[in-house]
Amino acid sequence: MKKFILGFIVCFGISSWGQEIQSPSKKISVSFSLTSEGKPAYQVSYLNQKIVEESELGIALKNNVALDHGFSLIDRVTTTVNESWQPVLGEQATIQNVYNQITYYLLQKETNRKLNIIFRVYDEGVAFRYDIPKQSNLNYFVVSDEKTHFNLLENHKAFWIPGDYDSQEYAYNETNLSEIDNSKLDMNNGIGVKSIASPYRVQSPLMLKSPSGIYINIFEAAVVNYPVMHLDVDPKKFDLKSDLVPNAIGDKAYLQAPCASPWRTIMISNDARDIVGSKMILNLNEPSKITDTSWIKPMKYVGIWWEMHIGKATWDYAGSQNAQNAADGQLKPSGKHGATTANTKRYIDFAAKHGFDGVLVEGWNAGWEDWFGNWKENVFDFSTPYPDFNLKEVNDYAKAKGIKMIMHHETSGSVANYERHLDRAFELMQQYGYPAVKSGYVGKIIPRGEYHDGQTMVNHYNFVAQRAADYKLMVNSHESSRPTGYSRTYPNYIAAEAARGNEFNAWSVGNPPMHETILPFTRLLGGPMDYTPGIFEIKMNIYDPAKKEQVHTTLAKQLALYVTLYSPLQMAADLPENYEKYIDAFQFIKDVAVDWDQSYYLEAEPGDYVTVARKTKGKDEWFLGAITDENPRKTVLKLNFLTPGKKYKATIYEDGKDAHWEKNPKSYAIKTIQVTSESKIKLNLANGGGTAISFIPIK
Numbered sequence: 001m002k003k004f005i006l007g008f009i010v011c012f013g014i015s016s017w018g019q020e021i022q023s024p025s026k027k028i029s030v031s032f033s034l035t036s037e038g039k040p041a042y043q044v045s046y047l048n049q050k051i052v053e054e055s056e057l058g059i060a061l062k063n064n065v066a067l068d069h070g071f072s073l074i075d076r077v078t079t080t081v082n083e084s085w086q087p088v089l090g091e092q093a094t095i096q097n098v099y100n101q102i103t104y105y106l107l108q109k110e111t112n113r114k115l116n117i118i119f120r121v122y123d124e125g126v127a128f129r130y131d132i133p134k135q136s137n138l139n140y141f142v143v144s145d146e147k148t149h150f151n152l153l154e155n156h157k158a159f160w161i162p163g164d165y166d167s168q169e170y171a172y173n174e175t176n177l178s179e180i181d182n183s184k185l186d187m188n189n190g191i192g193v194k195s196i197a198s199p200y201r202v203q204s205p206l207m208l209k210s211p212s213g214i215y216i217n218i219f220e221a222a223v224v225n226y227p228v229m230h231l232d233v234d235p236k237k238f239d240l241k242s243d244l245v246p247n248a249i250g251d252k253a254y255l256q257a258p259c260a261s262p263w264r265t266i267m268i269s270n271d272a273r274d275i276v277g278s279k280m281i282l283n284l285n286e287p288s289k290i291t292d293t294s295w296i297k298p299m300k301y302v303g304i305w306w307e308m309h310i311g312k313a314t315w316d317y318a319g320s321q322n323a324q325n326a327a328d329g330q331l332k333p334s335g336k337h338g339a340t341t342a343n344t345k346r347y348i349d350f351a352a353k354h355g356f357d358g359v360l361v362e363g364w365n366a367g368w369e370d371w372f373g374n375w376k377e378n379v380f381d382f383s384t385p386y387p388d389f390n391l392k393e394v395n396d397y398a399k400a401k402g403i404k405m406i407m408h409h410e411t412s413g414s415v416a417n418y419e420r421h422l423d424r425a426f427e428l429m430q431q432y433g434y435p436a437v438k439s440g441y442v443g444k445i446i447p448r449g450e451y452h453d454g455q456t457m458v459n460h461y462n463f464v465a466q467r468a469a470d471y472k473l474m475v476n477s478h479e480s481s482r483p484t485g486y487s488r489t490y491p492n493y494i495a496a497e498a499a500r501g502n503e504f505n506a507w508s509v510g511n512p513p514m515h516e517t518i519l520p521f522t523r524l525l526g527g528p529m530d531y532t533p534g535i536f537e538i539k540m541n542i543y544d545p546a547k548k549e550q551v552h553t554t555l556a557k558q559l560a561l562y563v564t565l566y567s568p569l570q571m572a573a574d575l576p577e578n579y580e581k582y583i584d585a586f587q588f589i590k591d592v593a594v595d596w597d598q599s600y601y602l603e604a605e606p607g608d609y610v611t612v613a614r615k616t617k618g619k620d621e622w623f624l625g626a627i628t629d630e631n632p633r634k635t636v637l638k639l640n641f642l643t644p645g646k647k648y649k650a651t652i653y654e655d656g657k658d659a660h661w662e663k664n665p666k667s668y669a670i671k672t673i674q675v676t677s678e679s680k681i682k683l684n685l686a687n688g689g690g691t692a693i694s695f696i697p698i699k
């Protein structure tokens, strides 16, 4: 790691408004000042155009004087950082971390308390955090509100989801800021948990586009021992205010000095590709706390999963509630249980035959008769298998075939119960050699009624990753709070869902075709997503003629998602028998890499399209994914990312001429051509379509 820290003033001056600090290339500048009442405030400009107007900062304390007024400036210190680091797994092998920083040391006269505000200015955005130093008259304290404002100047277009404290599993709305109103949303879209207190509250990351075409993203990084930040929008003034997710009794955070808030981030560029390509969120997190990371490995997996979502099989062994109803109280098999030893062996055979790393099995453990709707505290113990799932036999079989098993822990939101069982559950995984666990938090948090996004739960998710690291286990959490770059610090936190995944297409109105073009601008900025792509049987009426649900993409777009939605953990989510039917298209999923040396976002527009090319880690092989929304799209790409002077065989998986996500989603074509870095290729994406390409060097 190269690191230069200079202790003198860089790009720092006094503007007419306050003290100014600029980004390394001077594109972005931030000014800070104290108002006449000693209130801290900042503003932000991009290429000399004001983006954030004077915005106040501060923290309110429960039963205490707020840290938001009456300050004087004691000192300021600037540093410049230009370093690089290597993520264990990632979109690129090396990440540059280049910024100018200034810390303002403030003293509140009335209380004699200290508060520091730290700004980091990158070329792609601004970050700031509250830092509360150790001091004799502020030790333990309760945050009752954070008064951070993002006072925007224009009625930007916004890609937003409602500020639900319990779930991010929503389709995005694309409206102007002035039109945000949760009370007008159709909530009949498959969401089980709704905790939306205000019509004008949205979640971060919030992706915006100004009327003149400047892209702005408001988010946060390094959410550790703090609640998630949602945003309260003033739809008339375009002022956004931080809204910290409360606990069951309305408190926001319990802290002890010295401590710091997460970073509040504002990314800005006139080129949307800078936003999706930014590594600012990861950079703002602490380096890895795991020293030996050799056991952290990328994985492609299949699993006993989609068959439950489409209703072919069940998680439970006996059929819901059958256990209580049976006269003798014994579980009677319903005949539809998915996680049987025999079915698991079938998936292991399939995984081994096609070169996958792992197999996930859901519904292997006792408790599923009771998990949904009853919301009991002690449903699962994460150790007791159902009678038809033989842990030893399954794991011996997998080992013999070179396949790793992925454990499943659905907590049904019963988090105290999960923590009580966690060590024994991890010991069981170690005993059988499971390298990874998929966890889940469906439903309200039991027993105390916390929110999924509150401080207690944030600490829980982070704790599980830490404890898993002690056992050398990787974690993929579903229904957790959305990541904010913590996978830099705990790289075994390999993926999370924490957004509306492909599963919604199986049993709800689904994800509209633009959904996956927004995720890279929002959810993915904080870390990899377990979206579970690769559904080939697009329409659910193949399983039951009465079903109207469908995946809202073409088959070719499902392939492209392996490249456009970055994750070092990727599922081939459809049924083995469906892949056997389209074995030529399946080849792309078999070939595609999940860990990369380089990534180039070639084209990007939130809500419309994303095209990215990535180089496989340690190999001169490239993969390209291009997706579009509900509109068809033609484009010409230069292949100048390829190594000059080399010839490649490009295998192109594209939409058929008559393809359409709704009318004809399974129409695809595969062709092979020879290309070099001088070549250009034409892409033709159908409505809701995509193109996936592999580039393999010709020897």
Ligand code: NOJ
Pocket (backbone or CB within 6 Å): 305, 362, 410, 440, 442, 478, 479, 497, 501, 503
């Ligand atoms: C919701 C998760 O997102 C899904 O992947 C899982 O199958 C179910 N919960 C059951 O745990």
Ligand code: CA
Pocket (backbone or CB within 6 Å): 169, 478, 479, 497, 501, 503
């Ligand atoms: Ca989910």
